[in-house]
Every structure is written in C-alpha cells, then in structure tokens.
Amino acid sequence: MDEKNLYVETWGCQLNYHRSEKITGHLSNYGYKPVEKITEADLIIFNTCAVRGKSEEKVRGRIGQVKNQRKEDSILGVGGCMAQHFGVDLFSQSGGVDFVFGTSNLGEIPDLANRARQGEPVASIPKPSGFENLPVLRQSDYFAWVTIAEGCSNACSYCIVPQVRGPLRSRGPDKIIREVEQLAENGYREVQLLGQNVNAFGKDIEKGDVDFAWLLERVAATGIPRISFTTPHPADLDAETLVVMNDNPNLVRHIHLPLQSGSTRVLQIMNRNYTREEYLEIVGKARRTDPLINITTDIIVGHPGETEEDFRKTLDVINQVKYGSIYVAQFSPRPKTRSAQMDDHVPEEEKKRRLEAVLEKQEETSREYDRQFIGKTVEVLVEGEARKDNKMYGKNEFRKTVEFEGTESMAGEFRKVRLESENTGYLLNPDEGSVKNDSDHHVKPGV
Numbered sequence: 001m002d003e004k005n006l007y008v009e010t011w012g013c014q015l016n017y018h019r020s021e022k023i024t025g026h027l028s029n030y031g032y033k034p035v036e037k038i039t040e041a042d043l044i045i046f047n048t049c050a051v052r053g054k055s056e057e058k059v060r061g062r063i064g065q066v067k068n069q070r071k072e073d074s075i076l077g078v079g080g081c082m083a084q085h086f087g088v089d090l091f092s093q094s095g096g097v098d099f100v101f102g103t104s105n106l107g108e109i110p111d112l113a114n115r116a117r118q119g120e121p122v123a124s125i126p127k128p129s130g131f132e133n134l135p136v137l138r139q140s141d142y143f144a145w146v147t148i149a150e151g152c153s154n155a156c157s158y159c160i161v162p163q164v165r166g167p168l169r170s171r172g173p174d175k176i177i178r179e180v181e182q183l184a185e186n187g188y189r190e191v192q193l194l195g196q197n198v199n200a201f202g203k204d205i206e207k208g209d210v211d212f213a214w215l216l217e218r219v220a221a222t223g224i225p226r227i228s229f230t231t232p233h234p235a236d237l238d239a240e241t242l243v244v245m246n247d248n249p250n251l252v253r254h255i256h257l258p259l260q261s262g263s264t265r266v267l268q269i270m271n272r273n274y275t276r277e278e279y280l281e282i283v284g285k286a287r288r289t290d291p292l293i294n295i296t297t298d299i300i301v302g303h304p305g306e307t308e309e310d311f312r313k314t315l316d317v318i319n320q321v322k323y324g325s326i327y328v329a330q331f332s333p334r335p336k337t338r339s340a341q342m343d344d345h346v347p348e349e350e351k352k353r354r355l356e357a358v359l360e361k362q363e364e365t366s367r368e369y370d371r372q373f374i375g376k377t378v379e380v381l382v383e384g385e386a387r388k389d390n391k392m393y394g395k396n397e398f399r400k401t402v403e404f405e406g407t408e409s410m411a412g413e414f415r416k417v418r419l420e421s422e423n424t425g426y427l428l429n430p431d432e433g434s435v436k437n438d439s440d441h442h443v444k445p446g447v
Contacts, residue, residue: 002031003031003032003033004031004032004033004042004043005032005033005034005035005040005041005042005043006024006027006032006033006034006035006041006042006043006045007034007035007036007037007038007040007041007043007044007045008020008023008024008034008044008045008047009038009044009045009046009047009062010047011046011047011048011049011055011058011059011080012047012048012049012051012055012080012081013049013051013231014145014192014194014230015145015147015150015194015195015196016047016048016049016080016081017145018136018145018147018194019047019080019103019106020045020047021136021137021138021139021145022106022132022134022135022136023045023047023079023106023109024137025134025135025136025137026106026107026109026110026134026135027043027109027110028135028137029135030110034137038066038069038070039069039070039071040071041070041071041074042071042073042074042075043074043075043077043113044066044070044074044075044076044077045076045077045078045079045109046059046062046063046076046077046078046079046080047079047080048078048079048080048081048082048083049080049081049082050080050081050082050084050085050160050164050334051081051159051160051161051334052329052332052334053332053333053334054332055082056082059078059082059094060093060094063076063078063094063095063096063097064094064095064096066096067095067096075098075099075113075116075117076096076097076098076099077097077098077099077100077101077109077112077113077116078090078094078097078099078100078101079100079101079102079103079106079109080103081103081160081161081164081165083100083101083102083103083125084102084103084125084128084163084164084165085160085163085164085335087100087123087125088100088123088125090123091121091123097121098113098116098121098122099112099113099115099116099121099122099123100121100122100123100124100125101123101124101125102124102125102126102128103128103164103165103166104126104127104128104129104130104132104150104166105124105125105126105132106132106134107132107134108124112124127166128150128151128164128165128166129166129169130169131147131150131169131171140412141187141188141412142187142188142189142190142381142411142412143188143189143190143191143192143381143383143412144183144188144190144191144192145191145192145194146176146179146180146183146191146192146193146194147171147193147194147195148170148171148176148193148194148195148198148201148215149168149169149170149171149194149195149196149197149198149200149201150165150166150168150169150171150195150196151165151166151167151168151169151196152165152167152168152196152197152200153167153168153197153200153203153204154197154233154271154273155271156260156270156271156272157269157270157271157337157338157339157342158270158300158303158331158333158334158337158338158339158340159334159337160334160335160336160337161196163336163337165196167204168196168197168200168203168204169204170200170201170202170203170204170205170210173202173205173210173214173215173218176193176215176219177215177218177219177222180219180222180224181222183224184222184223184224188224189224189225189226189381189412189413189414190224190225190226190227190228190381191219191224191226191227191228192227192228192229192230193215193216193219193227193228193229193230194229194230195229195231196231197231197232197233197236198212198229198230198231198232199212199229199232199233199236199237199241200212200233200236201215202214202215203236211240212232212236212241213238213240213241213243213244216229216241216244216245216248216251217244217248220244220248220250220251223250224250225250225414226250226252226381226397227248227250227251227252228251228252228254228399230256231256231258232255232256232257233258234257234258234259234272234274234278234279234282235272235273235274235278237255237257237282237286239285242285242286242289242290243289245289245290246289246290252397252398252399253290253292253293253294253397253398254293254294254295254296254324254397254398254399255286255293255294255295255296256295256296256297256298257279257282257283257286257295257296257297258297258298258299259279259297259298259299259314259317259321260272260298260299260300260303261299261300261303261306261310261313261314262276262310262313262314262315262316262317262318263276263306263309263310263311263313263314264276264277265305265310266303266305266306266310269303269304269305269339269342270300270303270339271338276313276317279317280317280320280321283295283320283321292372292398293398294324294369294398294399294400295321295323295324296323296324296325296326296327296399297321297323297326297327298326298327298328298329299314299318299326299327299328299329299358300328300329300330300331301314301328301329301330301331301346301351301354301355301358302330302331302345302346302350302351302354302355303331303339303346304331304339304342304343304344304345304346305342305344306331306346311354311357314358315357315358315361318358318361318362318365319361319365321365322365322366322368322369323362323365323366323369324366324369324370324398324399324400325362325366326358326359326362326366328355328358328359328362329355330348330351330352330354330355331345331346331351333345367422370400370422370423371422373419373422374419374420374421374422375418375419375420376418376419377416377417377418377419377428378396378397378398378400378402378416378417378419378425379396379397379414379415379416379417380394380395380396380402380404380414380415380416380417381394381395381396381412381413381414382394382406382410382411382412382413382414382415383395383411384408384411385408386403389403391403391404391405391406391424392404392405392406392407392408392410392411394415396417400423401423402417402419402423402424402425403423403424403425404417404424404425404426404427405426405427405430406427406430415427415428416428416429
C-alpha cells in the first residue's frame with residue numbers, strides 16, 4: 001500500500017474535532033499519514049461548521065487561500081455541517097473543491113477521494129442517521145472525547161443543527177461504557193462525553209431506566225479520574241444528574257448551560273422550552289447541590305424582536321448567576337430557519353453594542369466567581385506549555401484554566417496547585433510525580 005499524506009482542518013464544536021479524529025483514524029487504514037503542513041498533503045479534508053455565518057465565511061476564505069498552497073495533484077474534500085447544508089452547491093460557490101461529503105458518511109471518504117482523482121467533482125450527502133463504527137486516531141494520550149449522542153430533536157428557531165445533524169440518536173450504552181473502560185485501561189485521565197444535546201441521551205431509547213444520569217453514574221464507575229460533558233440543554237437538566245455529579249468526585253464541578261436570552265419573551269420566540277424563571281431555578285438547584293459549581297453559558301444578542309428591555313433582562317441574569325465564562329455571539333440568520341424569516345431584525349451596530357456590554361459584564365462577574373478560589377488548592381490536569389511567561393497550563397476540576405511554573409514532562413498528569421490569583425498559582429510538591437488514579441486525590445476547595 002502506497003503511503004500518502006493527509007491534512008485535516010477543523011472548524012466548530014468538540015463533536016467536529018472528534019469526528020476529525022475518526023476521519024484520520026479511518027484513512028490511516030488506507031495508507032494515509034497525517035501531516036501538519038498543507039503543502040505536503042496528497043489529500044486535504046476540511047471538516048466544517050454551519051452554526052454561524054462567520055464560520056462558513058472562514059471556510060470559503062480558506063478554500064480560496066489554499067489554491068496557491070496545495071500540491072498540484074492534491075485532492076480537497078469538504079465535509080461536515082456546511083457541506084451537509086450546501087451539498088453540490090459548494091462546487092459553484094467555492095472553486096477548488098474536488099469532493100463533498102456529509103455529517104454521517106465519513107466511511108465513504110476513501111472512495112470519494114479516489115473517484116475525485118479521476119477528474120470529476122463528486123458528492124455524497126446522505127440524510128444523517130445512525131452511528132459509524134470507525135477507528136479513532138486520538139490527538140492526546142490522556143484526554144479523550146466519547147460521543148454518546150448525535151443530532152437534536154429540539155426546534156430552536158435560530159438553529160441549523162437539526163437540519164445538518166438530524167434528530168437525536170442515542171448511542172448504545174454498552175458501547176459507550178466499553179469505550180470508556182478501554183480508555184481507562186489505556187491510562188487516559190479524562191473523558192468528555194459529547195452530544196449536540198448531551199443530557200437528552202436515552203430519550204429515544206425504549207428502555208425506560210436509561211437516561212443521562214444513569215449513564216453518568218456508570219461512566220463514573222469505570223475509574224476514569226475525570227469526566228466532563230458538553231453540551232446540556234437547560235430543559236433536560238434534572239435533579240438526578242446534579243445528585244450524581246455531587247456523589248462522584250471524578251465528575252467535573254462544571255456545567256455549560258446555554259441561556260441564549262434572559263427574557264422569557266425572547267426565549268419563547270426562540271422556542272427554547274424554558275422560561276427565565278425556570279432557568280434561574282435550575283441554576284439554584286445546581287448551586288444548592290454544589291455551591292462552588294462553575295456554570296458557563298452561551299448567549300445570543302440581537303435575535304429578531306429583542307428589545308432593549310429584553311436585553312437588560314439578559315444582563316440581569318448574568319449578574320445573578322455569575323458565570324465562570326460566557327460565549328456570546330451576535331445573531332446570525334441561518335438559511336431555512338424560522339428566525340431567518342422573522343421581521344424586526346436588530347441593527348448591526350446595536351448588536352455590536354449589546355455584545356460588548358455582555359463581554360464587559362462577564363469580565364466583572366467571572367472575576368467575582370474566580371476570586372473565591374484565591375488561596376485555595378485545586379487539582380489541575382496539565383495540558384501543556386502556555387503561550388507566554390514560560391508557564392504550564394491545565395484545567396482544574398471546575399474546568400477553569402490555571403497557569404503555573406512547571407515542565408513539559410508534566411503534561412497529562414494531575415497536579416495540585418495553590419491559587420495566587422484568579423488563574424495563576426504555584427505547584428504543591430513540584431518534585432513529585434503524577435497523582436495516582438484514585439478517589440483520594442480529588443480536592444474540594446473550601447471544604
């Protein structure tokens with residue numbers, strides 16, 4: 001088998017990055033070796049995102065940019081959500097694309113690439129369904145993504161995900177647990193469970209006792225030292241999940257809980273299936289279960305119909321919740337969604353002003369959240385070298401990034417760090433090796 005070079009570039013969410021690991025793993029069985037330079041690649045794969053218009057603009061710009069960088073005989077395949085949405089239209093929209101594939105047919109890539117080498121653009125965009133059983137070439141030897149569900153059966157007015165990823169499909173729980181057990185056997189320190197609506201897991205499974213809390217408890221029992229998950233939906237976050245998180249020290253003390261808007265009126269327009277009051281009650285339950293839990297969120301500013309009063313209610317929720325961090329975006333109309341057809345769009349300048357106001361408020365409230373940890377000890381899973389100050393960095397059990405003096409040899413180890421400021425600290429017992437994989441090493445700051 002002739003060896004060929006493969007270059008994969010990814011946009012979007014963790015699910016997309018994990019799918020790129022599957023693309024690389026699958027193609028390695030066909031003689032492809034991953035390379036870091038696009039100029040060396042025989043096959044180039046762009047794994048794309050369509051959640052926002054800016055993501056698509058970046059991909060189109062990148063396709064145009066690589067025309068003068070790629071080898072003359074290389075093949076460019078574009079897949080993922082953007083490809084699922086536009087299909088064969090990508091050939092006319094972006095010159096230089098040789099083949100197009102969708103979100104649930106990664107296994108076809110070798111055949112599509114071979115056909116494209118014959119000189120004719122080729123596309124295969126099947127309707128999203130099922131799960132592909134493909135090998136994974138993981139980027140890390142201590143952190144691993146594990147998909148537990150794909151697709152979403154909600155109908156948020158602004159969201160294109162159900163169109164490009166299909167309805168909710170829960171993966172077989174036995175397969176999930178076995179994959180995590182194998183990762184534990186191979187020495188992995190953290191797994192992150194993935195799904196577009198991760199805590200809706202099990203709702204499409206007939207067996208009634210299988211739900212997200214049930215799965216979390218069984219994954220926790222595998223012995224993996226740290227377990228995180230993303231992205232849950234507020235309407236599906238139940239008390240049982242919070243109890244399981246509190247009872248199992250290897251589950252992170254963090255929930256990413258998208259708010260989108262602090263106004264019940266706008267939430268109804270968005271078809272989010274919860275009110276402002278219900279969201280705040282969910283946060284209250286989480287904080288009563290674990291007072292130090294880190295809650296992060298997504299917010300959209302400038303959705304059609306959002307008034308200044310609606311926006312002030314969003315700022316008020318930020319004040320009340322005191323998020324650890326916020327991912328905020330201006331409303332971006334996505335084709336064939338109900339929001340794109342709505343009138344009463346907010347002017348661009350006003351959307352920018354509201355975005356800046358959220359960022360300013362977030363900086364204030366996140367510092368307030370972070371300050372409660374100064375002088376306390378947290379446990380950090382070391383990830384690598386920070387971009388400045390010759391420090392190392394990693395995430396603690398609240399999934400907050402912490403920087404400290406250390407060495408690259410610490411990557412993949414758990415280290416205890418005493419915090420001196422919001423995100424920097426010093427190692428306790430810096431000369432010791434990695435922390436053992438047992439429940440005793442889990443630190444509960446402030447307890």
